[in-house]
Amino acid sequence: MAPKLYKLDVSPPVRAVYLTAEALGVELEHVEVNFPKGESLKPEFKKLNPQHTIPTLDDDGKIIWDSHAIIIYLVSKYGKDNSLYPEDPYERAVINQRLHFESGVLFALIRAIVRPMVTKGVKTIPEHLIQEVFEAYAFLNKFLEGHQWVAGDQLTIADFSVLSSTTSLNHIAPIDADKYPNVVAWIQKAEQLPYYKVNQKGLNDFKDLVERLLS
Ligand SMILES: N[C@@H](CCC(=O)N[C@@H](CS)C(=O)NCC(=O)O)C(=O)O
Numbered sequence: 001m002a003p004k005l006y007k008l009d010v011s012p013p014v015r016a017v018y019l020t021a022e023a024l025g026v027e028l029e030h031v032e033v034n035f036p037k038g039e040s041l042k043p044e045f046k047k048l049n050p051q052h053t054i055p056t057l058d059d060d061g062k063i064i065w066d067s068h069a070i071i072i073y074l075v076s077k078y079g080k081d082n083s084l085y086p087e088d089p090y091e092r093a094v095i096n097q098r099l100h101f102e103s104g105v106l107f108a109l110i111r112a113i114v115r116p117m118v119t120k121g122v123k124t125i126p127e128h129l130i131q132e133v134f135e136a137y138a139f140l141n142k143f144l145e146g147h148q149w150v151a152g153d154q155l156t157i158a159d160f161s162v163l164s165s166t167t168s169l170n171h172i173a174p175i176d177a178d179k180y181p182n183v184v185a186w187i188q189k190a191e192q193l194p195y196y197k198v199n200q201k202g203l204n205d206f207k208d209l210v211e212r213l214l215s
Contacts, residue, residue, distance in 0.1 A: 002029045003059040005047065009202030009207055011035070012164040013067030014055045014109060016102075018202075019160035020071040022195035026078045028057075036118055036209075070100045071157045084157050095151045098143065098158035105136050106165040113172055117213040125172065125214075133173040137180045140166065144182035148189070155193075163190050164199055171207040 003023075005028040007014040021028050033039045035055050040052040043187050049056045056065040057073070063074045075085040088090060113129050116122040140162065143150055151158040166175075166186060177184040192197060 001026045001060060002175040003057055004029045006033045006048070006054050006058070007057040008033055008035060010205040011054055011202065012107060012168045012206070013053075013092055013161075015164040015199045015202045016067045016157075016161040017057070017070050017193065018053045018198040019073070019164065019193075020074050020084070020157055023084060023155075023160070023193075024074055024078050024080075026074055045210060046083050066103075068103060068161060069121055071160060073143045074204050076155060077198045081153065086154070086156070090154065096157050098151050101139070101143075101163055102158075102161040102165055105139070106162065106169065109133050109136060110168055110172070114210070114213070117210075124215055130173050133169050134179075136169070137175055137183055138167075139174075144186050147188075150186065159186075159190060163187070165172045166205050167199060171203075171210050 003026070004130045005014075007017070007030055009015070017028075020026075032182075033056075035054060039045065040054060041151055045056075046052050048058065051065060053065055054068055055067050059073075059077070064073055066155060072085060074133060075082065079085070085095060109129060109132055113125050115131075121173065140150070147153055149155050149159050149160050166183065170187075173181055175187075
């Protein structure tokens with residue numbers, strides 16, 4: 001039985017799971033949870049995940065949420081090898097750092113900017129948050145200095161996680177190629193992955209959502 005993924009394409013962490021599943025060749029059964037319409041707050045979903053966040057995975061009754069936990073689980077359980085999350089302690093530590101960067105910085109900024117727009121109808125983005133997004137691009141640009149991918153020279157789950165939110169933030173605060181050339185080159189490389197399209201559809205939805213909320 002295919003693992004069930006509770007999802008909505010617009011969500012960046014959901015798209016990190018899509019990219020990981022595609023890279024691994026794991027088929028997922030998709031269950032839509034339209035959180036902007038309040039569906040994540042339904043009692044049956046809260047029973048599965050009291051934190052009521054998507055993505056949430058149900059693998060034969062084993063419930064896992066938080067995209068970072070899910071993508072590590074998918075590689076560990078379904079990967080033919082560990083190349084997307086190598087076992088070497090230092091390589092793994094660097095990947096984990098990038099995953100926490102996604103969670104604590106990139107996604108935290110998306111949440112701080114978009115949530116007031118969705119829940120309170122706020123139509124402006126505070127300048128200090130835009131500056132924080134630029135600071136995050138600068139960090140990412142540094143991580144990528146002299147490297148092909150965000151955690152070194154090998155594609156890992158850190159790329160899928162960081163890519164889904166960075167490409168989303170690009171529709172909030174455009175990434176300047178002159179200031180952050182490594183970030184732009186890395187996104188262009190990722191766009192060549194044969195399964196990149198699984199990020200693109202939800203990214204278009206995200207762009208439309210932000211434009212609609214700001215208009
Ligand atoms: N750190 C979490 C973030 C998950 C998250 O906040 N997802 C949002 C959608 S992008 C959500 O489920 N919001 C609905 C809710 O909190 O009820 C992850 O990586 O999975």
